[in-house]
Amino acid sequence: MTRHESNQAVDRLLGPAEPEATCDECFELLDVYVDREVLQGDAEQAMPALAAHLRGCPACAEDHESLRTFVTTGPPAA
Amino acid sequence: MLDSVPMTAEAPITSRDDLLERLRATGGRHDAATRELHAMLLRAARYEIGRRSAALAHVHGEDPEDLALQAADDAFVAVMAKLDQFRGESRFSTWAYKFALYEAAVRVRRRAWQHREVVLDPESWLTVADGSAGPQGRHDQAELLGAIRSMIDTKLTARQREVLIALTIQGVPIDVLAERLDSSRGALYKTLHDARRKLRLELAAAGHELEATT
Numbered sequence: 626m627t628r629h630e631s632n633q634a635v636d637r638l639l640g641p642a643e644p645e646a647t648c649d650e651c652f653e654l655l656d657v658y659v660d661r662e663v664l665q666g667d668a669e670q671a672m673p674a675l676a677a678h679l680r681g682c683p684a685c686a687e688d689h690e691s692l693r694t695f696v697t698t699g700p701p702a703a
Numbered sequence: 704m705l706d707s708v709p710m711t712a713e714a715p716i717t718s719r720d721d722l723l724e725r726l727r728a729t730g731g732r733h734d735a736a737t738r739e740l741h742a743m744l745l746r747a748a749r750y751e752i753g754r755r756s757a758a759l760a761h762v763h764g765e766d767p768e769d770l771a772l773q774a775a776d777d778a779f780v781a782v783m784a785k786l787d788q789f790r791g792e793s794r795f796s797t798w799a800y801k802f803a804l805y806e807a808a809v810r811v812r813r814r815a816w817q818h819r820e821v822v823l824d825p826e827s828w829l830t831v832a833d834g835s836a837g838p839q840g841r842h843d844q845a846e847l848l849g850a851i852r853s854m855i856d857t858k859l860t861a862r863q864r865e866v867l868i869a870l871t872i873q874g875v876p877i878d879v880l881a882e883r884l885d886s887s888r889g890a891l892y893k894t895l896h897d898a899r900r901k902l903r904l905e906l907a908a909a910g911h912e913l914e915a916t917t
Contacts, residue, residue, distance in 0.1 A: 631844045637871040638851055639906075639913065640899040648877075648892045656793040656801050681899075682892055683870075684812075684877045691751055691804045696797050 645677035751807035863898035
């Protein structure tokens with residue numbers, strides 16, 4: 626295991642140190658977070674508990690990445 | 704919320720979409736809007752399933768278009784049921800898309816794991832901790848991992864241990880684990896959060912300095 630892998634293992638095991646939202650709260654506010662991120666660029670500062678959750682929950686992080694990418698690149702034509 | 708801190712900033716983003724207004728209308732205007740919404744959701748579901756197609760490569764007999772349609776249908780039902788809960792803090796399209804992307808992602812994760820056994824085996828932790836021993840430069844990290852391993856074994860409940868290892872070491876998707884354990888994503892994440900907090904407290908009490916994750 627390299628040091629980088631070791632650090633990643635520790636991060637995955639211990640998760641974020643900061644107070645964080647739940648998965649349900651994350652889903653509830655994910656659209657608000659993504660629009661703040663895309664349109665105003667201040668999502669992490671404005672919604673720190675949700676940002677922390679995204680660092681600790683791989684599934685919610687995937688959902689966040691999907692929504693951000695989709696609304697950023699634009700939906701394909703019908 | 705797992706901890707008591709503000710969730711959102713005060714200033715909302717005003718939605719300029721008029722689809723919401725048309726969905727709340729009646730007659731032909733409403734019917735046309737529902738068709739437009741379903742088409743939007745289907746595009747999002749197709750996009751998500753296409754993006755995750757590699758995860759389904761080993762799953763035979765799965766039609767991506769069927770999956771996309773199922774996801775879009777369920778997302779459509781969810782959006783229509785929650786229409787009155789939309790608060791205008793985001794664009795309506797962003798709010799609606801998240802349902803389709805979520806439904807599609809959950810389906811892909813579950814399909815990708817449907818024939819894979821989830822073995823909740825705390826011994827799999829051995830492969831991580833044992834591999835951490837190495838050159839001098841890695842000594843501190845190896846010591847920390849060793850301490851974490853010891854605390855997982857001695858300080859966590861059996862349930863916390865299983866969930867922590869399955870989600871963080873074995874890489875089992877939380878939706879899949881929730882289905883196998885007849886639980887929910889939220890309940891499992893709460894278990895994971897409690898386990899992590901206990902580990903942090905125990906590590907701090909034992910004198911380990913922990914950096915905040917970034």
